[in-house]
Amino acid sequence: MNPLTSPLLTDLYQLTMLQSYVAGDMRGRALFEFFVRTLPPNRGFLVACGLDSALDYLARLHFSATEIAYLRDTRRFSPALLDYLADWRFTGDVHALPEGTPFFANEPLIRVEAPIGEAQLVETRLINILHYQTLVASKAARCVIAADGRASLIDFGLRRAHGADAGLAAARASFIAGFIGTSTVLAEPLYEIPIFGTMAHSYVQAHPNELDAFVDFCRANPTNTTLLIDTYDTLHGARLAAAAMRRLAKDGIRVQRVRLDSGDLLTLAQGVRRILDEEGCPDIQIFASGDLDEFRVRDLLDAGAPITGFGIGTRLDTSADAPYLECAYKLTEYAGQGRMKKSAAKATYPGPKQVFRTYRDGRMSGDTLGLMGESQAGTPLMEQVMAGGRRLGPPKSLGDIARYTKRQLDSLPPELRSLAARAETYPVAISPALAELRAATERWLAATAAVAAPPY
Amino acid sequence: MNPLTSPLLTDLYQLTMLQSYVAGDMRGRALFEFFVRTLPPNRGFLVACGLDSALDYLARLHFSATEIAYLRDTRRFSPALLDYLADWRFTGDVHALPEGTPFFANEPLIRVEAPIGEAQLVETRLINILHYQTLVASKAARCVIAADGRASLIDFGLRRAHGADAGLAAARASFIAGFIGTSTVLAEPLYEIPIFGTMAHSYVQAHPNELDAFVDFCRANPTNTTLLIDTYDTLHGARLAAAAMRRLAKDGIRVQRVRLDSGDLLTLAQGVRRILDEEGCPDIQIFASGDLDEFRVRDLLDAGAPITGFGIGTRLDTSADAPYLECAYKLTEYAGQGRMKKSAAKATYPGPKQVFRTYRDGRMSGDTLGLMGESQAGTPLMEQVMAGGRRLGPPKSLGDIARYTKRQLDSLPPELRSLAARAETYPVAISPALAELRAATERWLAATAAVAAPPY
Numbered sequence: 001m002n003p004l005t006s007p008l009l010t011d012l013y014q015l016t017m018l019q020s021y022v023a024g025d026m027r028g029r030a031l032f033e034f035f036v037r038t039l040p041p042n043r044g045f046l047v048a049c050g051l052d053s054a055l056d057y058l059a060r061l062h063f064s065a066t067e068i069a070y071l072r073d074t075r076r077f078s079p080a081l082l083d084y085l086a087d088w089r090f091t092g093d094v095h096a097l098p099e100g101t102p103f104f105a106n107e108p109l110i111r112v113e114a115p116i117g118e119a120q121l122v123e124t125r126l127i128n129i130l131h132y133q134t135l136v137a138s139k140a141a142r143c144v145i146a147a148d149g150r151a152s153l154i155d156f157g158l159r160r161a162h163g164a165d166a167g168l169a170a171a172r173a174s175f176i177a178g179f180i181g182t183s184t185v186l187a188e189p190l191y192e193i194p195i196f197g198t199m200a201h202s203y204v205q206a207h208p209n210e211l212d213a214f215v216d217f218c219r220a221n222p223t224n225t226t227l228l229i230d231t232y233d234t235l236h237g238a239r240l241a242a243a244a245m246r247r248l249a250k251d252g253i254r255v256q257r258v259r260l261d262s263g264d265l266l267t268l269a270q271g272v273r274r275i276l277d278e279e280g281c282p283d284i285q286i287f288a289s290g291d292l293d294e295f296r297v298r299d300l301l302d303a304g305a306p307i308t309g310f311g312i313g314t315r316l317d318t319s320a321d322a323p324y325l326e327c328a329y330k331l332t333e334y335a336g337q338g339r340m341k342k343s344a345a346k347a348t349y350p351g352p353k354q355v356f357r358t359y360r361d362g363r364m365s366g367d368t369l370g371l372m373g374e375s376q377a378g379t380p381l382m383e384q385v386m387a388g389g390r391r392l393g394p395p396k397s398l399g400d401i402a403r404y405t406k407r408q409l410d411s412l413p414p415e416l417r418s419l420a421a422r423a424e425t426y427p428v429a430i431s432p433a434l435a436e437l438r439a440a441t442e443r444w445l446a447a448t449a450a451v452a453a454p455p456y
Numbered sequence: 457m458n459p460l461t462s463p464l465l466t467d468l469y470q471l472t473m474l475q476s477y478v479a480g481d482m483r484g485r486a487l488f489e490f491f492v493r494t495l496p497p498n499r500g501f502l503v504a505c506g507l508d509s510a511l512d513y514l515a516r517l518h519f520s521a522t523e524i525a526y527l528r529d530t531r532r533f534s535p536a537l538l539d540y541l542a543d544w545r546f547t548g549d550v551h552a553l554p555e556g557t558p559f560f561a562n563e564p565l566i567r568v569e570a571p572i573g574e575a576q577l578v579e580t581r582l583i584n585i586l587h588y589q590t591l592v593a594s595k596a597a598r599c600v601i602a603a604d605g606r607a608s609l610i611d612f613g614l615r616r617a618h619g620a621d622a623g624l625a626a627a628r629a630s631f632i633a634g635f636i637g638t639s640t641v642l643a644e645p646l647y648e649i650p651i652f653g654t655m656a657h658s659y660v661q662a663h664p665n666e667l668d669a670f671v672d673f674c675r676a677n678p679t680n681t682t683l684l685i686d687t688y689d690t691l692h693g694a695r696l697a698a699a700a701m702r703r704l705a706k707d708g709i710r711v712q713r714v715r716l717d718s719g720d721l722l723t724l725a726q727g728v729r730r731i732l733d734e735e736g737c738p739d740i741q742i743f744a745s746g747d748l749d750e751f752r753v754r755d756l757l758d759a760g761a762p763i764t765g766f767g768i769g770t771r772l773d774t775s776a777d778a779p780y781l782e783c784a785y786k787l788t789e790y791a792g793q794g795r796m797k798k799s800a801a802k803a804t805y806p807g808p809k810q811v812f813r814t815y816r817d818g819r820m821s822g823d824t825l826g827l828m829g830e831s832q833a834g835t836p837l838m839e840q841v842m843a844g845g846r847r848l849g850p851p852k853s854l855g856d857i858a859r860y861t862k863r864q865l866d867s868l869p870p871e872l873r874s875l876a877a878r879a880e881t882y883p884v885a886i887s888p889a890l891a892e893l894r895a896a897t898e899r900w901l902a903a904t905a906a907v908a909a910p911p912y
Contacts, residue, residue, distance in 0.1 A: 001619045001645060002458065008642040011614060012653025015641065020659070020676035030662065061565040069646045076680070116662055123656070128623060134619075140612040158467060159583040160780045162591075162773075163621030164459040167584060175624065186464040189457060189526045197468025200579075202787035203476070206486065206572055208904065220476035224532070232798045232901070314780045317618075323779040324616045324770045331658035338662040342688045445688070448664065 001070075002340040004165060007063050007088075008070070010124040015071075019081045020115040028157060028335035030116035032123070032351050033108035034130060035330075037083040040322035044421025045412065047141045047405065048097040049110050051174045051385065052395050054126055058090045059391055061122065072343035077154055085166045089316035090118055095372075097315055097355070099396075100137075100176055100405030101381060102412060104428050106369055108382065109134065116334060121327045132166060135319045139294070140177035141409055145417050146298035152309040153297070154196050155321040156289055157317025176401050183311070190200045191398055196311075198259045198287070201317030205231060214244035216374070218253050226257040229272070234263060238272040242279030257309070265296075266305045273306040287311065293320070294419055338441040349434060350441040355381040356431075363413050370431030457526075460621060463519055463544075464526070468579040471527075475537045476819070476865070477573040486572035487808050488579070489564035490586060491786075496778035500877025501552055501868065503597045503861065504553040504565050505629045506589030507841065508581055508851050513845055514546045517578065546574055550842035551828075554591075556632055556861030557837060557854075558868060558882050562825055563811045564838065565590065572790060579785045586818070588628040589624060596633035597865055599768055601873050602754035608765040609753070610652050611638035613773025626773040632857050634865070639767070647854055650874045652767075654682040654715045654743070661687060670700035674709050682713040682743060690719060690834055694728040698735030711737070713765070717746045722761045729762040745768065749776070750875055794897040805890060806897040811837040812887075819869050826887030892910035 003009050021027070036046060063071075063085045069078050076333055092114025097103055109130055112119045143153055155174040158167035171182035173189050181187075181194035188195045199217055207213035210232060218225045225246065229237025238258060245255040245314065258276070260268050265288050276284050288300070289311035297310055314320065330348045331339045338350030356368040356378035363440070370376050385392055409417075459465050477483070492502060508899075519527075519541045527533050527541065548570025553559055565586055568575045568576050579732035586794045599609055611630040627638035628647050637650035644651045655673055663669035666688060674681045683700065685693025694714060701711040712733070716724050721744050744756070745767035753766055770776065787795045794806030805825070812824040812834035826832050841848055852860075864875075871881055 001642060003460070003624050003642055003646075004458070006642055008645065009614070009620050009623065010641055011612075011639040012641050012651045013655055014653075016653050016673075016677045017655055017659045017682055020673050023676040024672050026662065028662070030658070031656070033582075074644070076677075078676075116658075120656070120658060125620070126616050128617060128620060131616055132618045156467075159580050160464070160587055160783075161584065162588045162618035163625055164465055164584065165619035166579070166619050168459050169467065169619055183469065184460055185465040185466055185468050186457060186459055188530070189464065190459075197470075197472050199469055199473055200576070202486070202488070202576060202795075203473045203573075205485070205787045206482065206790040207798065216480055217472075217476050220479040220534075220776065221472045224472055318774075318779040320779050323774040323776050327616070331661045331748045334662045339658075341657050341661065447770050 001067060005057070005060060006067065007061055007121070008067055010121065014121050014124060015077065015081075015353065017120055018117045019077055021120075022081050022084050023078065027114060027115045027117070029332040030119045030331055032119045032329050033332050033353060034110045034114045034127065035106055035108045035328065037283055037326045037328060038105050039423040040325065041422070042321050043420070044140055044416040044423050045102040045104060045426070046134055046325070047137040047177060048101045048103055048134060049099050049137035049176055050130040050169070051096050051099045051110065053133065053169070054110065054129045055094065055386055055391050057125060057129060058094070058122060058386065059389065060317060063088055071393065072165060081349070083362060089389055090114065090122060091389040092118055092386070093384065093388070095382045095384050098383060098404065099401050100328065100408055102364070102408055103197070103355070104367065104423055104426055106349065107367065108353050111352060111382065115354070127327065127329050131325055133169050135171035135261050135325060136170045136316065139316055139319045139322070140174035140179055141405070142294040142419060143297055143316065144178035145409065146294040147301065147310070150301045151297070151307055153179045154295045154309065155179055155184065156311035156312050156313035156317060158184045160314040160315035162175065168319065168389050172398070174316060178402065178406055193398065197224065199228045201231045204228060210237065211240045211243055214240060215247050218244065218248050218255060222253045225253065225255050226259050227255060228261060230260050230262050233244070233413065234260060234268045235271050235275060238275040241284065242276060242281045243280050245284065255284050256279070257285045257287045259289060261290045265290070265307070266300055269305045269307050271301075285309065289313065298419060321385050332440045338437050340438065340445070341440050349438055351434065351437045353382070353434065357381055359411065363402065363427070364411050365413070366427040366429065368429045368431050369434060371433050371437065374431055374433050376431055457520075457523060461513070461516060462523065463517055463577070464523055470577050470580060471537075472531065473576055475533055477576075478537050478540050479534065483571045485569060486575045486787060486899050487789040488568045488575045489788050490566045490583065491562055491564045491784065492783040493784060495879040496562050497878070498777050499594055500872040500874070500879050501594070501882065502556040502590055502781070503558060503593040503633060504559055504590060505593035505632055506557050506586040506625070507552050507555045507566065509625070510566065511550065511842055511847050513581060513585060514550070514578060515844065515845065516548055516672045519544055520657045545845055546570065546578060547845040548574055549840065549844070550841070551838045551840050552597060553837050554839060555857050556864055558820070558864055559811070560823065560882055562805065563884070564809050567808060567838065568810070575707070581850050582783050583783065587781055589625050590780060591778070592626045592629035592772065593633045595772055595775045595778070596630035596635055597821065597861070598875060599749040599753055599772065601865065601868050602750040602875060603757065603766070605765055606757045607753070609635045610765065610768035611635050611640065611772060612768050614640045615868055616770040617773035622773065628854070629791035631730060631854060632861050633857065634862055635735045649854065653680065655684045657684065657687045658682060660781065663880045665695045666693065667699055670696060671703050671898065674700065674711060675703050675707065678709045681709065681711050681745045682715050683711060684717060686716050686718050689714060690724045691727050691731060694731040695735065695742065698732060699738050701740065713741045714744045715745060716862055721746070721763070722756055723757050725756075725761045725763050741765065745769065746809045747771070748774065754875060793900065794893050796894065796897050796901070798901065805894055807890065807893045809838070810892065813837055815867065818867060820836065820867050820882070821869070822883040822885065823883045824887050825890060827893065830889050832887055854869035
């Protein structure tokens with residue numbers, strides 16, 4: 001039972017609800033939409049991400065004989081449910097925002113339309129996939145905007161990501177957002193993401209002296225020669241990097257970069273740059289890492305730090321300043337009737353929705369949240385990506401998704417490209433048809449037995 | 457290439473360093489220790505967790521033919537490295553704090569002792585495993601302390617955990633810390649953790665009325681009858697739960713619990729309790745969920761909320777108020793010589809360490825961070841758990857680990873059991889022998905060519 005693909009990586013209630021749907025033969029068509037209720041205070045927009053992984057999950061999901069046997073052995077489930085699950089496949093339709101699309105509160109990332117048991121069963125892992133990749137893509141997009149083309153960004157976060165697949169998903173999501181690659185090796189064979197690596201302090205420490213460590217490393221890795229120079233004394237390390245460069249010259253090996261991983265990065269980068277230039281190594285670039293995020297990257301580059309690349313790790317992969325989104329996967333229609341939740345502060349919009357986006361001078365100028373099929377000004381953003389459980393068309397390449405994302409980020413209104421931007425400044429209107437459906441659904445709820453009054 | 461087990465789920469620098477170690481035939485024995493530099497401001501202590509998963513990883517790790525073929529195809533690596541990796545196995549020794557042990561800054565969770573390339577190669581995923589489980593166990597322990605036996609706690613966080621691996625690991629870590637179970641189904645077959653589930657709002661919404669939804673659910677799941685009553689109106693939902701109880705009586709089915717998932721939980725729980733008692737259902741218990749953490753649990757119970765169980769999700773599984781730890785895996789000895797990092801604010805202690813813990817009246821009264829084999833007052837906490845790449849003894853059962861953890865949490869000094877506790881209040885001394893080794897290592901660093909002075 002591989003957690004990455006097992007249908008048992010779900011909440012127990014999905015199975016108990018399904019048991020009841022099977023018992024009651026409730027197979028009506030349900031629409032569920034996944035959306036974010038409110039954006040974290042420090043996010044002016046979010047970037048849709050994770051769709052390809054989600055569709056891959058839906059297309060392959062099934063119960064193995066081992067999984068069915070486990071469920072039977074628990075004695076919790078009826079023979080009818082076990083029979084149903086044994087041939088279970090996802091047969092629904094899916095509409096979604098393309099990966100890399102900026103979006104705002106209440107705009108669906110994805111809509112699943114399927115017999116209710118199917119749409120319900122996939123809820124937990126769909127949220128698990130889409131929530132995390134969107135979280136990281138949104139944080140990474142802020143880093144890309146902060147760098148603004150002045151430096152390259154690389155994901156360094158695997159070790160402190162929350163688990164194995166988070167590390168890998170963060171490599172994917174940050175590449176989509178505009179990072180040039182990751183340190184995570186497995187991202188290359190699995191996703192064809194460029195990988196980058198330097199050396200650890202332990203490497204320097206294990207050598208009898210720092211200069212030998214630098215020279216040996218470059219000889220063993222002649223095409224990947226980034227030297228970590230802060231193990232003992234950063235400025236002295238810079239002189240040793242230059243000395244290594246001279247020693248290696250006769251082997252035809254160049255030192256490409258030095259890396260700073262601690263201390264006052266602005267002052268150190270300036271000092272290191274001066275030393276490297278004095279020592280006749282103007283082509284050795286400076287790469288920085290250590291406790292970085294979009295704010296540090298912006299501040300360093302705005303202050304003129306001579307840094308051409310950043311490794312961004314922990315705060316990216318954990319989305320440290322906003323480690324989760326207030327998101328939900330909610331029933332919006334069942335058996336042709338709009339549905340909504342009414343409980344305090346968590347009321348939802350019923351019906352199958354579409355997001356219409358208008359542009360002015362190439363920049364996004366406002367969205368309308370309306371109903372699918374409505375005629376509204378603007379470009380409709382939700383696209384059908386799955387029909388009858390099958391993906392429509394091959395997966396897009398990550399490169400294509402990254403290029404699309406870049407165009408999307410370039411089209412953000414200038415005020416949303418500020419790191420201090422508040423999402424509320426971007427106008428999202430509710431279409432009259434959606435407002436009317438909501439009112440009608442409220443009337444229907446009040447009129448039907450849904451909120452049955454006494455006597456019971 | 458399964459991300460959960462692949463040796464390629466690592467940072468590229470592990471492989472480039474190894475290439476250099478192989479080229480230079482550097483096979484000296486290295487000691488690496490994994491520790492937390494400083495605790496987050498809102499953690500008075502941390503709880504060691506993830507060791508069993510880490511040992512399992514070490515014991516099984518190897519390169520498959522597919523992985524070797526990928527590495528060869530990249531043309532980045534020497535034939536010597538590929539040969540070395542083809543039969544690579546971890547052959548080292550491991551000492552560690554038992555899972556469930558509270559610990560503080562600079563105290564090692566784990567020490568790996570192996571030929572340097574081996575100890576280096578496992579760094580990334582070891583941190584990835586231990587960091588996250590420790591993060592969640594530490595947060596979960598705070599929730600357990602907040603509940604203080606007054607209510608049961610269940611992990612509800614899978615959907616917003618950062619990926620599949622995190623969701624499952626959070627179920628494990630929170631169970632160790634004292635949760636009674638999780639909603640994550642897969643935690644039962646993989647870890648024998650009790651699982652719990654209720655129903656979703658969509659279940660209620662899809663039914664023609666709420667009362668029918670309640671009755672149908674209990675008939676389909678007669679031994680698991682928790683009713684979610686906040687879809688439309690929580691107090692009205694409580695009356696419907698009582699009505700469902702009456703309807704189901706003739707089938708011999710009891711409603712065990714109602715669940716509140718939104719709104720002012722204190723006021724609603726009091727109102728619901730009153731209604732259930734009035735309606736003759738004093739045995740129906742109230743379970744609450746929704747944006748909970750240790751502070752909300754404490755405040756609700758201190759205010760007398762008649763709630764007997766809590767589902768704690770997002771803020772637990774993301775450790776939302778401290779989503780990462782300042783941790784490091786550092787070389788402390790190589791080829792018999794103590795090693796340390798000197799760079800600003802990140803200096804480390806050399807040598808193989810032991811943690812000695814003293815108790816007074818059954819409560820922890822202070823630690824001494826010393827050297828392995830030293831004679832110090834107090835109980836030595838680090839134990840050998842692996843020798844020559846083989847685990848010493850079978851894995852402990854999760855139940856045993858949870859019972860050990862409970863005793864450990866019960867022995868915390870009263871001031872550390874406050875949610876506002878600061879770790880600085882707990883005394884951790886450095887033994888004279890460790891202080892002397894550090895001074896000697898500094899002198900050695902200054903005297904050797906490690907920080908080679910000009911001319912180069």
